[in-house]
Amino acid sequence: MRGTSLTFDLILLNLWIGMCRGVAGLPRNLRLLGYKDTWIEKKFPNQDLEPVCPDLVVASEKVKNTLLLEWKSGANTESDQLRRYSRVTQSDLETRAFIARDASHSHDVVIIGRSEYGDRLRIGIEHGHFPFPLLLVAMDGIGLSYNAFKVPQLNALFSPKLELDLRRVPSRFVPLDASSDLWEVAEVVMPKVLQYMTERRSRVDIAVVCQDICDTWSIMGQPARQAVTEKLVEAIRQASRMHFKKYIRLAANRGSFEIINNPLDLTSSKRTAVYKKLLSAQKSLLQAMRTGQGDGSEQLELFREPTN
Amino acid sequence: MIARDRHQMAQILSDRMTRTYTTLSERQELEPDTSLVKTYMVEAHLSASAEPSQAQNLARSAFSPAAFGKASHVKIYTSGEPTLLSVEATVKSEQVTIYVDFTNSRYWVLHSMASSDAADWMIDRLVSSGPDLDRAWLPADFLESISQLGSFRGLNLDYDRRVVPDVDFQSPHVPVEFLKMQLWGNKAGDVLEILRKKGAFPHETTLSKVKVKFSLDEATNEEFSLDDIKYDGKVTARGTSFLSHIGLVSRVYETYAEQIQNLEKKYALRRNTCGDRLSLEGSPINFLFDRPIANLEVFSQCLFSCGEPFRLWGVPLRLADDFFRVNAVDLHVGSPLQFEIAPDFMRVYLPTGSCGNTIVRLYTNLQHHYDSLVRAVDGDERNVFDF
Numbered sequence: 291m292r293g294t295s296l297t298f299d300l301i302l303l304n305l306w307i308g309m310c311r312g313v314a315g316l317p318r319n320l321r322l323l324g325y326k327d328t329w330i331e332k333k334f335p336n337q338d339l340e341p342v343c344p345d346l347v348v349a350s351e352k353v354k355n356t357l358l359l360e361w362k363s364g365a366n367t368e369s370d371q372l373r374r375y376s377r378v379t380q381s382d383l384e385t386r387a388f389i390a391r392d393a394s395h396s397h398d399v400v401i402i403g404r405s406e407y408g409d410r411l412r413i414g415i416e417h418g419h420f421p422f423p424l425l426l427v428a429m430d431g432i433g434l435s436y437n438a439f440k441v442p443q444l445n446a447l448f449s450p451k452l453e454l455d456l457r458r459v460p461s462r463f464v465p466l467d468a469s470s471d472l473w474e475v476a477e478v479v480m481p482k483v484l485q486y487m488t489e490r491r492s493r494v495d496i497a498v499v500c501q502d503i504c505d506t507w508s509i510m511g512q513p514a515r516q517a518v519t520e521k522l523v524e525a526i527r528q529a530s531r532m533h534f535k536k537y538i539r540l541a542a543n544r545g546s547f548e549i550i551n552n553p554l555d556l557t558s559s560k561r562t563a564v565y566k567k568l569l570s571a572q573k574s575l576l577q578a579m580r581t582g583q584g585d586g587s588e589q590l591e592l593f594r595e596p597t598n
Numbered sequence: 599m600i601a602r603d604r605h606q607m608a609q610i611l612s613d614r615m616t617r618t619y620t621t622l623s624e625r626q627e628l629e630p631d632t633s634l635v636k637t638y639m640v641e642a643h644l645s646a647s648a649e650p651s652q653a654q655n656l657a658r659s660a661f662s663p664a665a666f667g668k669a670s671h672v673k674i675y676t677s678g679e680p681t682l683l684s685v686e687a688t689v690k691s692e693q694v695t696i697y698v699d700f701t702n703s704r705y706w707v708l709h710s711m712a713s714s715d716a717a718d719w720m721i722d723r724l725v726s727s728g729p730d731l732d733r734a735w736l737p738a739d740f741l742e743s744i745s746q747l748g749s750f751r752g753l754n755l756d757y758d759r760r761v762v763p764d765v766d767f768q769s770p771h772v773p774v775e776f777l778k779m780q781l782w783g784n785k786a787g788d789v790l791e792i793l794r795k796k797g798a799f800p801h802e803t804t805l806s807k808v809k810v811k812f813s814l815d816e817a818t819n820e821e822f823s824l825d826d827i828k829y830d831g832k833v834t835a836r837g838t839s840f841l842s843h844i845g846l847v848s849r850v851y852e853t854y855a856e857q858i859q860n861l862e863k864k865y866a867l868r869r870n871t872c873g874d875r876l877s878l879e880g881s882p883i884n885f886l887f888d889r890p891i892a893n894l895e896v897f898s899q900c901l902f903s904c905g906e907p908f909r910l911w912g913v914p915l916r917l918a919d920d921f922f923r924v925n926a927v928d929l930h931v932g933s934p935l936q937f938e939i940a941p942d943f944m945r946v947y948l949p950t951g952s953c954g955n956t957i958v959r960l961y962t963n964l965q966h967h968y969d970s971l972v973r974a975v976d977g978d979e980r981n982v983f984d985f
Binding site: 314327328329332333458460461464465478480485505506508554558562565566568569572573576 | 875
């Protein structure tokens with residue numbers, strides 16, 4: 291089974307968190323510079339009390355710097371958004387974004403986009419005379435395309451390119467968002483169902499599962515929550531009608547599902563056989579949900595457009 | 599014999615241990631297995647601060663006839679203490695008594711004087727009866743440090759790559775597939791050093807058992823235990839001092855518990871939400887392979903096939919030629935965990951609420967069935983374990 295289709299946003303979110311945490315297989319430079327992922331989608335006001343909401347904030351007391359990271363999956367920047375970012379001060383970072391004083395000594399707003407949209411993104415930044423570094427992402431790395439960081443080591447790191455293999459970025463810090471595919475939701479939720487079986491639950495509310503599987507649930511807006519919920523219900527519905535039919539049943543109102551057959555009710559020798567059946571069921575479910583994506587030789591689809 | 603309290607239990611076990619050793623050393627005979635005290639470290643899926651009643655309920659359920667079958671005639675006896683039970687059973691016509699001491703609700707100690715066959719069967723059955731109990735797994739590097747707690751008197755090596763057959767064992771230049779060795783004597787450390795040298799068998803030299811002479815009173819050294827400590831948490835005691843035996847077990851268990859708590863505290867991934875603020879804590883554990891994984895697909899399938907010894911459930915998804923992702927479940931405890939696997943590393947994400955025991959078991963079994971030199975490191979490439 292091949293292929294992943296994390297959205298551009300999730301790839302970058304997981305990648306930067308992974309680089310800050312010294313995850314194996316990624317460059318260690320950011321970690322060595324002392325950067326730590328601090329907030330995900332933290333909204334805070336600038337000096338004019340206008341909101342900004344970077345996708346990720348990373349900060350280093352070691353090099354006394356904070357990076358406000360903004361991903362752009364499309365070709366355009368929003369001039370008003372950039373203007374609001376330009377009005378963020380050290381004091382805003384300290385008092386409104388709760389960044390440590392040492393780390394907020396200097397900061398950069400970093401725009402990160404796809405390499406194929408580099409020219410268009412650059413125009414947006416150039417047009418407003420913003421000093422924001424522009425990083426462009428390709429399959430083989432991330433390069434500094436325009437402007438410069440305040441920390442010289444970062445300029446050296448991203449010039450011409452920080453080489454990395456985007457197919458091997460971590461993806462499990464934040465595995466799902468509102469744009470995730472159905473099979474990605476099923477990939478995460480069915481192991482959770484096994485956990486519920488182990489906990490001997492007989493009925494589980496969909497709302498509980500949403501919070502259990504979606505790390506950003508607490509900061510999601512209503513439309514995004516709705517999208518995740520619908521996908522989760524659909525994943526459970528398909529599982530309960532097909533491969534997991536013997537084990538789970540979706541309630542008529544779709545607000546919960548029942549565990550109708552629990553391997554834990556069996557003796558340990560029989561239990562292993564059932565776990566193997568559940569493993570085959572999961573494999574078949576994922577394959578069925580991905581029907582049409584070829585026979586296992588398809589290329590990685592990294593930069594899928596968000597569907598919501 | 600049923601114990602009314604832990605004091606009496608200790609007396610029973612101590613009498614057996616010292617009487618056997620004295621009698622047999624006078625006759626210059628080896629001890630029959632049935633006369634030896636066996637201690638098993640078993641970890642419960644409970645908080646260390648859980649009420650004794652919770653641990654007792656768990657023990658009662660784990661030793662129920664449903665788990666052991668009616669033929670075993672399992673009977674549970676309470677004692678004068680809320681944290682001690684005696685369990686009697688019949689295993690292949692042998693009468694077995696097990697003392698279950700859950701003074702620490704999470705880290706249980708079980709003792710028996712039954713034959714290894716019978717007592718091991720009981721423990722196997724106990725830990726496979728449900729997701730609430732597992733052995734305390736002692737990695738090879740931990741066993742080596744345990745050997746330094748006293749006088750190092752022997753070792754067993756146990757490596758079996760056939761569990762993860764990701765190479766063709768018939769072709770030339772393949773790594774060693776199987777290595778077992780038993781060595782008694784004071785030169786155990788020297789032999790270990792030779793086997794680990796480059797050009798010898800560094801990837802396959804995995805300690806599975808160490809024999810340690812240990813004394814609480816190092817000055818006189820007259821009262822001692824001669825313990826065989828095995829990687830699956832079983833300790834077989836000989837010698838003249840039950841106190842020394844239990845002292846050694848306690849030292850080992852304390853270190854083990856520290857490692858488990860450290861794993862859960864430092865590495866388990868958790869979300870922190872405060873208003874509209876979200877941050878993550880914890881970090882994946884990086885398993886590094888000194889010798890790259892030969893066949894990622896076979897490796898992944900073997901690890902996640904639900905079978906022993908890994909007992910992991912998960913569908914490996916190939917994301918690139920040399921990269922797999924697995925959303926898995928640890929069937930021992932029922933906790934989900936995630937893996938990303940490349941030839942030279944494996945990232946393991948431990949969600950909050952998961953048991954650190956999962957990581958120690960994985961690490962131990964990789965040493966025994968894949969590569970003795972596998973390392974578990976943090977984001978700064980420091981060893982996760984400090985044994």
